[in-house]
Amino acid sequence: MNHNKGETHWIIPDGYIPPLSSGELLSHESICILNLNDEDANLLISIYFEDLEPIERIPVLTKGKRSNHLRTSALELNGNSIPVGVPYSLEVESDLPIIVQYSRLDSTQPGLALMSTMGYPLK
Amino acid sequence: MNHNKGETHWIIPDGYIPPLSSGELLSHESICILNLNDEDANLLISIYFEDLEPIERIPVLTKGKRSNHLRTSALELNGNSIPVGVPYSLEVESDLPIIVQYSRLDSTQPGLALMSTMGYPLK
Amino acid sequence: MNHNKGETHWIIPDGYIPPLSSGELLSHESICILNLNDEDANLLISIYFEDLEPIERIPVLTKGKRSNHLRTSALELNGNSIPVGVPYSLEVESDLPIIVQYSRLDSTQPGLALMSTMGYPLK
Amino acid sequence: MNHNKGETHWIIPDGYIPPLSSGELLSHESICILNLNDEDANLLISIYFEDLEPIERIPVLTKGKRSNHLRTSALELNGNSIPVGVPYSLEVESDLPIIVQYSRLDSTQPGLALMSTMGYPLK
Numbered sequence: 001m002n003h004n005k006g007e008t009h010w011i012i013p014d015g016y017i018p019p020l021s022s023g024e025l026l027s028h029e030s031i032c033i034l035n036l037n038d039e040d041a042n043l044l045i046s047i048y049f050e051d052l053e054p055i056e057r058i059p060v061l062t063k064g065k066r067s068n069h070l071r072t073s074a075l076e077l078n079g080n081s082i083p084v085g086v087p088y089s090l091e092v093e094s095d096l097p098i099i100v101q102y103s104r105l106d107s108t109q110p111g112l113a114l115m116s117t118m119g120y121p122l123k
Numbered sequence: 124m125n126h127n128k129g130e131t132h133w134i135i136p137d138g139y140i141p142p143l144s145s146g147e148l149l150s151h152e153s154i155c156i157l158n159l160n161d162e163d164a165n166l167l168i169s170i171y172f173e174d175l176e177p178i179e180r181i182p183v184l185t186k187g188k189r190s191n192h193l194r195t196s197a198l199e200l201n202g203n204s205i206p207v208g209v210p211y212s213l214e215v216e217s218d219l220p221i222i223v224q225y226s227r228l229d230s231t232q233p234g235l236a237l238m239s240t241m242g243y244p245l246k
Numbered sequence: 247m248n249h250n251k252g253e254t255h256w257i258i259p260d261g262y263i264p265p266l267s268s269g270e271l272l273s274h275e276s277i278c279i280l281n282l283n284d285e286d287a288n289l290l291i292s293i294y295f296e297d298l299e300p301i302e303r304i305p306v307l308t309k310g311k312r313s314n315h316l317r318t319s320a321l322e323l324n325g326n327s328i329p330v331g332v333p334y335s336l337e338v339e340s341d342l343p344i345i346v347q348y349s350r351l352d353s354t355q356p357g358l359a360l361m362s363t364m365g366y367p368l369k
Numbered sequence: 370m371n372h373n374k375g376e377t378h379w380i381i382p383d384g385y386i387p388p389l390s391s392g393e394l395l396s397h398e399s400i401c402i403l404n405l406n407d408e409d410a411n412l413l414i415s416i417y418f419e420d421l422e423p424i425e426r427i428p429v430l431t432k433g434k435r436s437n438h439l440r441t442s443a444l445e446l447n448g449n450s451i452p453v454g455v456p457y458s459l460e461v462e463s464d465l466p467i468i469v470q471y472s473r474l475d476s477t478q479p480g481l482a483l484m485s486t487m488g489y490p491l492k
Contacts, residue, residue: 009127011129011157011159011222012224013155013156013157013190013222013223013224014153014155014192014224014226014239015190016192020147048157048159048188048189048190049189049190050189050190050191050192051189053188054188087153087155087190087192088190089155089156089157089190089222091157091159104237104239106235106237108146108147108148108235109145109146109147109148109230109233109234109235110233110234111233111234111235112234112235113228113234113235113236113237114237115226115237115238115239116239117224117239117240117241118241119241120129120222120224120241122127122128122129122222123127
């Protein structure tokens with residue numbers, strides 16, 4: 001087996017936290033990260049908006065040999081977080097190689113919608 | 124961190140604007156773009172059909188350090204736009220490197236459907 | 247702009263035609279192809295099953311400068327086609343470079359589900 | 370046609386088996402594998418959690434020239450399997466090159482949700 005453990009820079013252009021929910025499941029997004037290294041990875045997550053200055057370099061830790069499903073609504077820096085109902089984009093930088101996938105669950109209408117894509121790695 | 128800011132040529136083969144909607148959310152597609160450069164990016168978007176001549180090189184601006192969630196129904200050139208209910212494909216060219224994701228929301232039937240994929244970069 | 251027009255060999259591991267539909271929309275899958283070349287592309291599509299011999303090299307034409315949204319249920323060779331309700335995988339070979347995306351619409355239950363992914367290019 | 374048959378190391382960061390189902394379809398995930406080789410491929414699948422030690426190297430066979438749609442709930446090693454309702458990540462290693470896609474069906478709420486993405490190949 002090779003020893004490539006991923007990439008250190010990932011982009012997700014389509015971010016959006018649905019403001020409404022119905023039924024048992026809350027509308028939300030997750031950044032899903034796998035850290036195949038033995039050591040913890042230190043991530044910096046930046047948020048880009050359509051008409052506002054970015055929120056840059058929110059620190060997040062992902063433990064070694066662990067998965068991290070991170071809700072975007074939990075990201076916060078100096079009192080700034082991602083508003084619901086606003087289109088934005090995500091950048092993930094890491095000091096160690098990781099693999100990043102993005103998924104959204106939308107329960108605005110009865111019946112549930114899911115979407116997912118691998119992040120885009122900048123090499 | 125590396126300074127790669129994406130690619131200048133992206134393809135989305137599966138375009139389709141659903142003609143019907145139900146409930147609170149309108150059926151639509153978005154091309155989601157992140158421009159990590161300080162400068163504005165000038166995009167040219169082309170639309171390919173199954174049995175019609177393409178609509179080529181619709182100009183779109185995406186500001187520097189900004190996200191752009193562009194509804195495909197808003198694309199227009201010389202009075203031509205994308206008809207609803209017609210399968211097509213999308214090509215995005217840019218003078219600066221960007222990252223492109225495509226998402227569709229379909230609310231034709233009660234309960235909502237989402238799909239998303241990263242665009243395919245031609246390098 | 248570069249002149250890369252895609253790849254000639256694409257894989258979609260998750261093929262499945264849902265046997266049931268409800269509401270206005272029929273459950274189906276599509277292979278969505280963009281041919282950026284001026285000339286027509288000659289494709290050969292192979293179908294791999296879990297416990298049956300593959301159906302190999304079904305010919306399909308995609309016109310130059312055109313999109314092709316091909317329903318998998320329309321693929322047929324010597325009287326063989328893809329049965330509904332059976333997991334399978336798809337291989338697309340082409341004499342000219344193309345770009346391939348795969349999407350599925352499932353309306354088995356009231357309310358609709360969509361999924362999509364870019365094909366995996368073998369370079 | 371080229372003779373590249375895929376990659377031997379694939380990652381899926383967003384794994385999750387929904388605990389609830391409604392209607393005709395059971396909530397589940399599948400790892401969808403295509404083995405284009407003539408010979409059988411021997412896979413080792415590892416499961417990474419957020420707060421538990423990983424389950425490493427569960428053996429799985431995928432026959433030559435065959436598709437394999439593998440339900441994650443069927444993975445088992447020494448009495449350990451993937452609990453429902455727990456976020457995790459997947460690693461797939463193979464002795465032969467393969468192609469890997471991941472899909473999830475969620476029927477927690479009436480009406481069905483689907484998501485899918487190609488795995489991320491570590492080259």
